[in-house]
Amino acid sequence: MTDSTPTPLPASVADLTLEEKASLTSGASFWYTKPVDRAGIPPIMVTDGPHGLRKQREGGDHLGLGDSVPATCFPPAVGLGSSWDTELVTRVGEALGVETAIENVGVLLGPGINIKRSPLCGRNFEYLSEDPLVSGVLGAALVRGIQSKGVGTSLKHFAANNQENDRMRSSSDVDERPLREIYLRGFQRVVEDAQPWTVMCSYNRINGVYASEDPWLLTQVLREEWGFEGLVVSDWGAVNERVPSIAAGMDLEMPSSGGRTDAEIVAAVKDGSLDEGVVDVAAGRVLDLVRKTQATAGTIAGPLDVDAHHALAREAAGRAIVLLKNEGGILPLDRTASVAVIGAFAENPRYQGAGSSMISPTRLDKALDEIAAYAGAENTAYAQGFTISPRDTADAAELRAAAVELAAAQDVAVVFLGLPAAAESEGYDREHIDLPSEQLTLLDAVLEVNPRTVVVLSNGSVVALPFADRVPAIVEGWLLGQAGGGATADVLFGEVNPSGKLTETIPLRLADTPAYLSFGALDGHVRYGEGLFVGYRWYDARELEVAYPFGHGLSYTTFAYGDATASVGADGDVEVRVTITNTGAVAGREVVQVYTSLPSSDVQRPVRELKAFASVALEAGESREVVMAVRRQDLAYWNVRAQAWTVEGGDYVVDVAASSRDLRARATVSVEGDAQTTPLSRESSLAEVIAHPVAGPIVQQALAQMGGGLLDGASSVMPEGVDMMQMMGSFPIGRVGMIAGDGFPPEAIDQLLAAANAPQH
Incomplete structure (x- = not known):
């Protein structure tokens, strides 16, 4: 009889050989970490999220081509973020944690909190906002919810991963202030508030250095400044060179390298180019993750309450919907009115984006069926209106004519418009923000015969709305997950009062967007030329008109x-x-x-x-x-x-x-401001020195004794009114001798700087 009790994990990495420690720092397969059988260290499974569990049945592929077990498809981040509700987001996180635990998965790979720098990013549907506070607060709520069920999260994609094209090589070239204040701030909030078990480093380079090889990013900022206690895992295939990456603080390479990079680590230790202590630290972090997952394994048993989680998905989807416009009180719809439901999305919902986050839903609501449940089958009529599948060869003119005839015969027309699945996906970016022309032509034709028209949108990132001034009601439906059809009907008929608000600005046109001239890699570099002015910050600074501003969303009350x-x-x-x-x-x-x-x-x-x-x-x-x-x-x-x-x-x-x-x-x-912390140097400007509490009075007194008013223009030949301080304020103090002569010799400047930089008591 064999004892099935697992061997206790070793107290430290000291029980392991160099080869065993190195082996722990890369995957065994696509979704599993490596075991060390001799030491009783089991493998753990990690798998994709972030808005549902994507556990593949066999084998594995990062982009989700393989079959996955059914799981609740909650609204992707583009929708969930529009709720602005930490309590709701936490409950969704708890449900995700339960489903992850039931399937014996140790880490759910999410949430994604990268900033929506441009509406063209093909993966915007997986991200929460153009604003780091929204991303950080809601990201932390998701992490707390998921990890409360004893499974880990992986905060991603760290960092400055704001496009898909050439994402595995391009360099995000960002100045320090926007990097810190916009692109890292949300990550900092989640790490400090919620301590995710893992952080996933991104594919791209940041200012020329691969994220997976950047000690400033992975060690100095993430660990030393923010206090991150967990493990850094690579995005799948994000490791450029393994030895520099482990030295930088990148602990676990995924997926498997077939042992190649493990051998590189061992060889580097043996030839002295890598300290074995670095391997000890990385292996120790992997062991810590294994301990966490083992401590809670089996504490949540199935079966999954499919109905309860579907109900939560419907609640979350209803709260994600943003009512952009509602003139004349056309919404909520009268339940006795006849409704023309137009548009292929009503029957074939677009509820999630393409790529590694594709969930196999436990069920799928259709808006057409749910509208009929409210209005009655006898008062609900449907026309496809347009095609969304390349395989659909129906004649566009015939589809449009049938839809127009239907719209003319009903009290109100609800037209479902949106982006086809191929328009938004992991791996590539969008080329424009326009809806398909076929859909816009259809809407124009419907409006001609029935001005009581409601537009419902299905899209993973913002789209241009050239019809906004002609349609009385617009419902931004985003991608709403498996229960989005029911949630849409709930909002249309007033069972749910819409409360979602935009977490990204809807521009009038692509040319108005902050990154319009600098989105996409050129010669391997993406210049973040808009600096701090991302999203609403840009539109406000430029005083640009927008279709709908950040934070906008209407209600059926006031x-x-x-x-x-x-x-x-x-x-x-x-x-x-x-x-x-x-x-x-x-x-x-x-x-x-x-x-x-x-x-x-x-x-x-x-x-x-x-x-x-x-x-x-x-x-x-x-x-x-x-x-x-x-x-x-x-x-x-x-x-x-x-x-x-x-x-x-x-x-x-x-x-x-x-x-x-x-x-x-x-x-x-x-x-009250922080105390002066900036040290002065020879490169400090005259204005900065004068503003300094110690150096300022000394310099002003010296200048006053020289020339009887060198900076106030009293002895100057300059025209009246010219501000000499303003003129000379940017002059480096180290070069002031050029204008002050013997009054400011180099040794006097050095003494001045030493006094200014000395500790003040």
Whole structure:
């Protein structure tokens, strides 16, 4: 009789040989880590997410061509993010954790929180927002939910992975401030708030260095600055050179290399080019992950409650829908009205994107069936209207004519438009943001015979809406997962009051977008030329009109905002209070947003930036005080000279808003700045030196003694009114002798800098 009790894992890597330790740092197969049978170390399974469990039955392939076990397909991030609701997102995460645990999978590969730099990114449907705060807060909620069930997550794709074309080689060339403030900030929030078990490094290079080989990214920033305690795993095939990557802090290479890179690690240790301690650390992190998964294995047993999880998917999908426009109260639909349902997506739903995140759903709702359940089969008529499959050879004119005839005969037309599956996928980017011309032609024809037309969109990233001024109602349905058809009907008929809001701006045209001139690799490099001005930050700074702004979303009720107050608490955070009232006739939910700005700032800043938000449910007529906290660290900018986060002191304007351009209440709060941390050098400007509390008075006194007003123009031949300080302010202090002569010899400058940089008591 054989004892089936697993051998306890070793207390440390000291029990393992060099070869065994190296073997732990790469996969055994596509989805499994390597075991070490001698030491009782089992393999663990990791598998794709992020909006459902994609556990393949046999073999494996990263892009999801193989068959997968059925699992609940929740709304992808493009939809779920539009809920702005951490409680809902956490519950979805918990459900994902349960399904992952039932299938004995140790780590679900997600969430993805990369910034939507451009609507052209083919994988935007897997990402939450154009804003790092939304991405970080909701990403942390997902991680907490999933990991509460004893399975791990893999925060991805770290970092600056904002396009698909040439993603395995191209370099994302980003200046320090936008890299820190936009592209890394969401990752930092999730790591510090939720400690994902793993972080997945991306394929691309960052400023010329592969993410998998970057010690600054994987060790200095991720571990030393943010305190990450888990394991770094590569994206599948993201390792360029294994020895430099393990030295940089990339612990686990996936998938299997057939032992080749394990041998490279062993050889590097033996020839002295790699410290064995580096291998010990990486192997130890793999062992820690195995321990975590083993500690909870088998604690959640099946079978899966398919009905309950489908109901949650429907709730989440309903909360993801964004009502963009509703003129004349055409929505919600009258349940006694006759409805013409037009568009192939009503019968063949587009509910997720293509690639490694494709889920095999447990069931799939169709909007056509769900609309008929509300309106009655006798009041529901359907016309395909257009084709979405290349294999569909139906005549476009005939389909359009049939749809128009149907629309003319019904009280209201609900037209389902969207992007075909081939338009959005992992691995390649979109070329434009336009809906297919065939669909736009159909909509024009329907509007001619029935102005009571509602458009329902199915898309994984924003699309241009040239019809926005001619259609009375537009419902942004995103990709809603397996229950999206039912959720869409719930919203159309008022069973669910829409509360979703945009987490990405809908532009009028592609040429208006921030990365329009710099999206896509040129000679292997992608220049992030828009800097800090991503998404709404760009449109506000340029004062550009948009189709619908970031944060926008309507309801079947209305909300009034009271006066706002803002105060600094003992912990340095800013507490914002505002009373919200549901002034309509039905219960609803409002996403309250807080934006801040600093008009007196000495550094370049966006017009305003999102710093807090809350999702608030209110009954008709109900009022509630909403309290939101703006973290002090979220007010900080990345000080390049000091190489540190710095809170600039001053009077901050706090806008409480229904969208980034619908500002409802304003308060001002005085925030004390951080102490001067930037050391002075010979390259520091004269203005910076004069602003320094120690060096400034010394320099001003010296200059006053030289020439009787060198900087105020009193002895100058310059025209009246010319500001000499402004003219000379950018002059490096190390070269001031050129204008000050013997009054500022090099040794005096060095003494001045030493005094300024000395510790102050």
